[in-house]
Amino acid sequence: MIYLPEKFVQTIKSVHREHGQKWLDNFNDLVKYCEERWSIQFQAPYELSYNFVAPAITLDGSQVVIKLVVLGDGGFQKEIEALKQFNGNGIARLLDYETEKGIMILEKVLPGEKLSLLSNDDESTIIMSQVMKNLWTIAPVNSCIPTIFQREEAFKQIRKEHKNGIGPLSKEMLIEAEEIFSRLTSTIKDLYLLHGDFHHYNVLSAKSNTWVAIDPKGLIGEREYDVIQFLLNKLPVDKIADVIDRRIDILVDQLDLNKERVLLWGYCHSILSLFWHIEDFGVPDDTTLKVITSFKKLHNELSVRTLEF
Template sequence: MKEPFSLSINYVAPAILDEKQEVVVKICIAEEDFTNELRALKLLGKKGVVQVLDSDEQHRVILLQKLSPGTLLVELADDEKACVIAADVFRKIIVPVCGHLPKLPTMKEREESLRKLIYDYPKGFGPFSMKVLKDALRIFTYMNETTSEIFILHGDFHPFNILASGEDEWTAIDPKGLIGEMESDLIQYMMNKLPEQGVYDVMEKRVEIFTKELSLNMERLLLWGYCYSVLSTAWTVDVDGSYDTSFYRTIDIFKRLYEQHVGPLLIK
């Protein structure tokens, strides 16, 4: 075993197996997180996600292939190029759900977590008024009710979870596992690694690239963006009332992008 990577929750460290093979050892703290990640790693498309070499369910240990050179996609200066790369990885890993529903978190459960938040905090929560929370919930409900095709998704797809795995090759790591519409799994990517200035233009370009590269429905992508950015920001609210302001500012941008490219955001 070598020095572990700098992480906030799980223990992850590179190691040498049989004195020659480089691997990564991941020890998960939470049993549910371990189960979901291991299941997702086995179900997602093999060509785009890091491969499991072995696992120990009793001790919540996963032995993974080591990606080399391992450069994070977030380190790529050209945001448009990074977005195209991410779209290619995304295309490789998602898998349509046919028949039996895999036991993974769902977008319906995400909706329910927002509904519970509203129930628990009837006067609003963090930076959100009750109106904003209810508006987001209405859109969340509408999106789930009108989803026509669901996929096995990464669940935490953003540029910190995509690594270089060879010359012009990139691979996704750390899936949380999620069942839902394709567009819903790209919101975390669009909310991450945003500049201090010109955020609207950067997000607009990301929407354009993802829509084109993956043949997405722009309207649904932006609607997921609005409601999911509210929930994602709510998850960052701390006991002292602080929250992720970078996430928070994307809420209004998703709304403005929708109004510019689709029309008025009518919340019934």
């Protein structure tokens, strides 16, 4: 029997409600099914957040990774589609899957150290830019992967359902963010297949001193949007704006991005991220609140410098 940490159990219950409880009740049966179906032996799981992920050993001694997902919102199918489209280029390869049960068998990346373990933030940002460059590809024509335009509609729905704001997100903030989001989507020049959840914990060290991505959510949009989740993660307690600004400057230089669009996407997405946190856990996240303020501050400063120039 595999032990599931209490924090992970509570997250599954909080996010997935009755579906999550049913999944937890059937978890050991699901593990047994995987062991018999693929002739594998589960190892101790990795640090768990929203999905169960663990290394496993196959009958011939090969190492793989098993990911078990609570089905319900279509995220599993979208991740499968994204992995197929990326086809192992700059990302851990999908080996097998079973849609009906939410099971993925993935290539195990070795040595597999997380980018989050690096202490030098500039070095981490440069590595991340290289992973992004290797992964991004022109958007497929026909795909079930969600688009930035669908996310815009979801953003509009949030404001309709919360006309007076929600928690620390005021009515004025939601209106402003919605207007900015629409302005950005209407001026996108090129659409790419994006990772959709790029951050320090989703990039691992691989062979020959390279790094690859894992756990894509899959999103079709512009490149500037895909860097935002990285900017939101592993931030210090203070001087958040300085760290974000430094990271953006490196990414802009390495990837030829538009800094103003990164800042505006950052403001919108951090508001969206805070809403998701409130929706999932019932309380706001203080760091994300500081991030929202930081993006607005940095954009105002950029606008002033542009006018002075």
